[in-house]
Amino acid sequence: MTKETILSVRDLRVTFDTNDGPVEAVRGIDLEVRAGETIAVVGESGSGKSQATMAMMGLLAKNGQASGQALYRGQDLIGMPEKQLNRIRGARITMIFQEPMTSLDPLYRIGDQLAEPLRYHRGLSRKAARPRILELLKLVGIPDPERRIDSYPYELSGGQRQRVMIAMALANEPDILIADEPTTALDVTIQAQILDLLADLQKRLGMAVVFITHDLGIVRRFADRVYVMRSGEVVETGATERLFSAPEHPYTRMLLDAEPEGTKPPPGETARELIRADHVKVKFLIHKPWFGPAEYLTAVDDVSLTLRQGQTIGIVGESGSGKSTLGRALLRLMDCDGRIAYLGKELPRDRQVMRPKRRELQLVFQDPFGSLSPRMTVGRIITEGLLIHEPELPAKERDRRAQQALKEVGLDPAMRNRYPHEFSGGQRQRIAIARTMILKPRVIVLDEPTSALDRSVQKQIVALLRDLQAENGLSYLFISHDMAVVRAVSDYVIVMKGGKIVEQGDTAQVFDSPRESYTKALMAAALSQERFGSHSRARQS
Incomplete structure (x- = not known):
C-alpha cells in the first residue's frame, strides 16, 4: 500500500541576484515526501540540495527568489505569507541546520532557546517547558542535562551544539523533519547514536524525514529513497538499494567511489621541532x-x-x-x-x-560561516590577513593572490565578489582554508x-x-x-x-x-563505514 504524499515539490527553482549577475542554484526539481518515510537528498557542495529545502521553508537570503510549488498537505509553502508560514515552521515542519553555532543565539542559555518553540507553538510557560527540555536533552545524549540546560552555546563542543539543534527540532513532534547534515560535527560513535535516535523517533511519531547529506554511508543505512542532485538538478532518483547496487548516472557512480586515499610518510628524524x-x-x-x-x-x-x-x-x-x-x-x-x-x-x-x-601560526575553524563576515565579499575576507601582515601590498597584488588562493582550493576566482551566504557549507569551508593559506x-x-x-x-x-x-x-x-x-x-x-x-x-x-579499548571502539565504528564504501564499490564492479 502506497503511503500518503504529504509534501509534493514541482518545478522548484531558486535564483540569487549577485554582483556577477543572476545565479540559478536550483533548476526545476521535482520531489515527493510520503508519510513516515525517509528520503535523502545527496550531492556535492553547491549542488543546490540545501537551498532547495531553504526555499520550501521560506528561509532564503534576501537576494534569493523561489518559484514553483511546494505543497504541504495541500498548502503551497512557496510565497505563503510569513504569519501563516510560522504556524507550520517549528511545529509541523522543522529543520536541523548544518551549522549549529550560527543557529544558536550566543547570548541565551540552551534551556531558554529550547523553550522558544514550546512556548510559541504550545503556549507553555518557561517553568512548564523545563521538564520537556530535560527530556529532550537526555534523548539526544547531552551529558549532565540538569547542568547543561543553563549553559551557553560556547560552553558546548561542536557535536553537543548540533545535538541541541536536534532537540529543538524535535520539541513539537513534527510531521516532517528536514535534517541538513545533522551529523556533520559528530564523531562516528555519536553519529550512530543520533541516527538510531532519529530512527526510533520517526517510528514512534510517524514523522517523515528529509535527510540532506554528503555521507553516503548514512544514506544507505537510513533512507528509503534517494534524490541525487548536481548543479541544481536531480540527475537520478530511486529506491536506496537499487541506486546503490546499480547506479545509472555517471555522477552517482563517482559519488559512490569517492573516498580519501593514500598515507602520509613521517618527516625525517632530523626534522626541526x-x-x-x-x-x-x-x-x-x-x-x-x-x-x-x-x-x-x-x-x-x-x-x-x-x-x-x-x-x-x-x-x-x-x-x-x-x-x-x-x-x-x-x-x-x-x-x-x-x-x-x-x-x-x-x-x-x-x-x-x-x-x-x-x-x-594559523587556525582553520570548524564552523566556516561563523568565522566569515557576512558583510564582506569573499575577496576581502581572503585578503584581510594581508592587510594586517603586509599592509604595504598594492590592492592589485592582493586581488591576484586572492584569485590564486581560490584556485588552490578548487573555487572559481570570479566568485571573489560574492558574499558568504551565497555559498554552500562546503564552499564556505574552502574559503576559510584559502584565507589561511594566502598567508603561507x-x-x-x-x-x-x-x-x-x-x-x-x-x-x-x-x-x-x-x-x-x-x-x-x-x-x-x-x-x-x-x-x-x-x-x-x-x-x-x-x-x-x-x-x-x-x-x-x-x-x-x-x-x-x-x-x-576506547581507541578500539573508535576504530570499529570507523571500520563499519569503510566497509560500506568497499561493499558499494565491489557491487558496482
Missing part, C-alpha cells in the same frame, strides 16, 4: 558560589606533544574530548597552564606581543576542516593539503572525527578522551593495532 607543549592544562569556570570553592571543568588535562616541520599530527576523539580546546590553547588563543614553545622560545601570553607570530604559515591547526565537505571534495582538500605541505614544509595539527581523512593526512595520531591523551603513536600503529 616547531612546537613543543609540556603539561598543558585548560580549565573553565562553571560555577562560582557566594561561599565555598569555585567549580571548574578541566577540558585539557596535562597534555604534552611535539610537532616537527613537515609533520601532520592527527588529533581524534569524541565530541567534548578536548581536541579543539587543545588546538586553540597551543596557539595562545585561550589561557592555559603549562609551557608552549615555538622554535625553542616560549610563546608570549600577551596578545599584542603574540600578534606578529599569528601569520606563522608554518603551522596550521585545522579544526574539522573537512567536516562540511562531501567525499569527492575531501579527496581534493587532502591532496591540496599534501601539496602545500610538500611545497612549503608546512606542519599541521589535524583535528577531526573522520577516521578515513585522519588516516590519509596524518603520520602521527593522538587519541583524546576527557581532556587526556589515552593513546598515541604512528598512524599505522594506532589504526591497525590500537592498545586501548
Whole structure:
C-alpha cells in the first residue's frame, strides 16, 4: 500500500541576484515526501540540495527568489505569507541546520532557546517547558542535562551544539523533519547514536524525514529513497538499494567511489621541532558560589606533544574530548597552564606581543560561516590577513593572490565578489582554508576542516593539503572525527578522551593495532563505514 504524499515539490527553482549577475542554484526539481518515510537528498557542495529545502521553508537570503510549488498537505509553502508560514515552521515542519553555532543565539542559555518553540507553538510557560527540555536533552545524549540546560552555546563542543539543534527540532513532534547534515560535527560513535535516535523517533511519531547529506554511508543505512542532485538538478532518483547496487548516472557512480586515499610518510628524524607543549592544562569556570570553592571543568588535562616541520599530527576523539580546546590553547588563543614553545622560545601570553607570530601560526575553524563576515565579499575576507601582515601590498597584488588562493582550493576566482551566504557549507569551508593559506604559515591547526565537505571534495582538500605541505614544509595539527581523512593526512595520531591523551603513536600503529579499548571502539565504528564504501564499490564492479 502506497503511503500518503504529504509534501509534493514541482518545478522548484531558486535564483540569487549577485554582483556577477543572476545565479540559478536550483533548476526545476521535482520531489515527493510520503508519510513516515525517509528520503535523502545527496550531492556535492553547491549542488543546490540545501537551498532547495531553504526555499520550501521560506528561509532564503534576501537576494534569493523561489518559484514553483511546494505543497504541504495541500498548502503551497512557496510565497505563503510569513504569519501563516510560522504556524507550520517549528511545529509541523522543522529543520536541523548544518551549522549549529550560527543557529544558536550566543547570548541565551540552551534551556531558554529550547523553550522558544514550546512556548510559541504550545503556549507553555518557561517553568512548564523545563521538564520537556530535560527530556529532550537526555534523548539526544547531552551529558549532565540538569547542568547543561543553563549553559551557553560556547560552553558546548561542536557535536553537543548540533545535538541541541536536534532537540529543538524535535520539541513539537513534527510531521516532517528536514535534517541538513545533522551529523556533520559528530564523531562516528555519536553519529550512530543520533541516527538510531532519529530512527526510533520517526517510528514512534510517524514523522517523515528529509535527510540532506554528503555521507553516503548514512544514506544507505537510513533512507528509503534517494534524490541525487548536481548543479541544481536531480540527475537520478530511486529506491536506496537499487541506486546503490546499480547506479545509472555517471555522477552517482563517482559519488559512490569517492573516498580519501593514500598515507602520509613521517618527516625525517632530523626534522626541526616547531612546537613543543609540556603539561598543558585548560580549565573553565562553571560555577562560582557566594561561599565555598569555585567549580571548574578541566577540558585539557596535562597534555604534552611535539610537532616537527613537515609533520601532520592527527588529533581524534569524541565530541567534548578536548581536541579543539587543545588546538586553540597551543596557539595562545585561550589561557592555559603549562609551557608552549615555538622554535625553542616560549610563546608570549600577551596578545599584542603574540600578534606578529599569528601569520606563522594559523587556525582553520570548524564552523566556516561563523568565522566569515557576512558583510564582506569573499575577496576581502581572503585578503584581510594581508592587510594586517603586509599592509604595504598594492590592492592589485592582493586581488591576484586572492584569485590564486581560490584556485588552490578548487573555487572559481570570479566568485571573489560574492558574499558568504551565497555559498554552500562546503564552499564556505574552502574559503576559510584559502584565507589561511594566502598567508603561507608554518603551522596550521585545522579544526574539522573537512567536516562540511562531501567525499569527492575531501579527496581534493587532502591532496591540496599534501601539496602545500610538500611545497612549503608546512606542519599541521589535524583535528577531526573522520577516521578515513585522519588516516590519509596524518603520520602521527593522538587519541583524546576527557581532556587526556589515552593513546598515541604512528598512524599505522594506532589504526591497525590500537592498545586501548576506547581507541578500539573508535576504530570499529570507523571500520563499519569503510566497509560500506568497499561493499558499494565491489557491487558496482
